Structures are given as C-alpha cells and as structure tokens.
Amino acid sequence: xxxxxxxxxxxxxxxxxxxxxxxxxxxxxxxxxxxxxxxxxxxxxxxxxxxxxxxxxxxxxxxxxxxxxxxxxxxxxxxxxxxxxxxxxxxxxxxxxxxxxxxxxxxxxxxxxx
Amino acid sequence: xxxxxxxxxxxxxxxxxxxxxxxxxxxxxxxxxxxxxxxxxxxxxxxxxxxxxxxxxxxxxxxxxxxxxxxxxxxx
Numbered sequence: 655x656x657x658x659x660x661x662x663x664x665x666x667x668x669x670x671x672x673x674x675x676x677x678x679x680x681x682x683x684x685x686x687x688x689x690x691x692x693x694x695x696x697x698x699x700x701x702x703x704x705x706x707x708x709x710x711x712x713x714x715x716x717x718x719x720x721x722x723x724x725x726x727x728x729x730x731x732x733x734x735x736x737x738x739x740x741x742x743x744x745x746x747x748x749x750x751x752x753x754x755x756x757x758x759x760x761x762x763x764x765x766x767x768x
Numbered sequence: 769x770x771x772x773x774x775x776x777x778x779x780x781x782x783x784x785x786x787x788x789x790x791x792x793x794x795x796x797x798x799x800x801x802x803x804x805x806x807x808x809x810x811x812x813x814x815x816x817x818x819x820x821x822x823x824x825x826x827x828x829x830x831x832x833x834x835x836x837x838x839x840x841x842x843x844x
C-alpha cells in the first residue's frame with residue numbers, strides 16, 4: 655500500500671516535470687468532460703500556450719493522487735514549471751487580470767495570444 | 769446528499785471569522801454554486817492559500833457532496 659502511493663506520487667512528479675505547462679483535467683483538450691476543465695483549456699488556447707494534459711478519468715490513482723499531492727480538492731489543476739498555480743477559478747482570475755500571461759512571460763514560456 | 773446554500777454559508781462562516789459570504793445557486797439545481805468570500809483574514813495570503821482556507825472550511829465536502837463551487841476570495 656505504502657509502496658503503491660509512493661509510485662503514484664512518483665508518477666505525478668514525472669508528469670509535472672514532463673513539460674513546462676501541465677494540466678490535470680477531466681477528459682482531453684479536444685474532448686473535455688467537465689465545464690471547469692474546458693474553461694482552462696480554452697484560456698490556455700487563447701494565450702497560445704503549448705501544454706500537456708493528463709486525463710484523470712483514465713486513472714483513479716492519479717485522480718485521487720493529484721488531490722493529495724497538491725492538497726487541493728478539485729480538478730482541473732494547472733502546473734507551470736512544476737509549480738501549482740491553481741484550479742479553474744484562480745486561473746480564470748489570473749487570465750482576466752493579465753497575471754497569467756505575465757507569469758508565463760516571466761517563466762520564459764512561449765505564448766501567442768489571439 | 770447535496771448541500772444547501774445555507775449549509776455552505778454556515779461552514780465557511782464558522783471557520784473564517786468575520787467573513788462576508790455570498791452564495792449563489794448558479795443553475796437553480798442545488799448542485800452548482802458560486803461563493804464569494806470577503807474577509808480581512810485573507811490579507812497577506814496568496815490566492816491559493818485563500819482558496820485553501822475556504823476549501824478547508826468545507827471539511828472535505830468539496831469535490832464530493834459539493835460538486836461545483838465557483839470561488840472568489842476578496843480582502844474587502
């Protein structure tokens with residue numbers, strides 16, 4: 655059991671470090687299965703940010719594991735350069751205030767706002 | 769069982785003192801709420817910490833009984 659949860663958090667760490675922007679979501683960017691996940695995909699797409707995504711519906715371990723890992727109870731969850739940014743509400747607020755693009759620029763992540 | 773607007777408000781107010789809590793039932797279905805929480809206790813904390821305080825006040829119900837809660841936190 656203990657080994658198992660170690661593996662899960664190891665998996666999550668690997669996912670988070672696999673690319674600059676990682677979104678844990680329900681469904682896929684092309685077919686989001688939840689409105690909140692869809693919103694974050696939309697915002698990232700508007701900014702023209704390349705991101706990778708993890709569909710938590712494919713793995714109960716990841717779905718529960720990421721909540722523990724981030725100490726955050728809901729999906730979606732956005733990571734930028736291995737740092738937890740927040741869920742849908744925070745990302746949306748940061749997008750609207752311009753903080754999100756600023757953060758991406760500071761972290762030298764390519765954007766291409768439409 | 770889904771939570772009522774009043775229950776959500778009480779839980780938040782219980783653990784975040786001197787807060788103003790505005791709950792809206794977004795679709796009128798008793799399942800999708802928005803909460804605006806205004807409290808001076810948020811001062812000096814970042815958004816993640818502020819939202820975590822609200823989630824903690826809901827005592828593990830977030831993401832379970834409480835499926836959808838749009839959250840906004842403000843200091844005034």
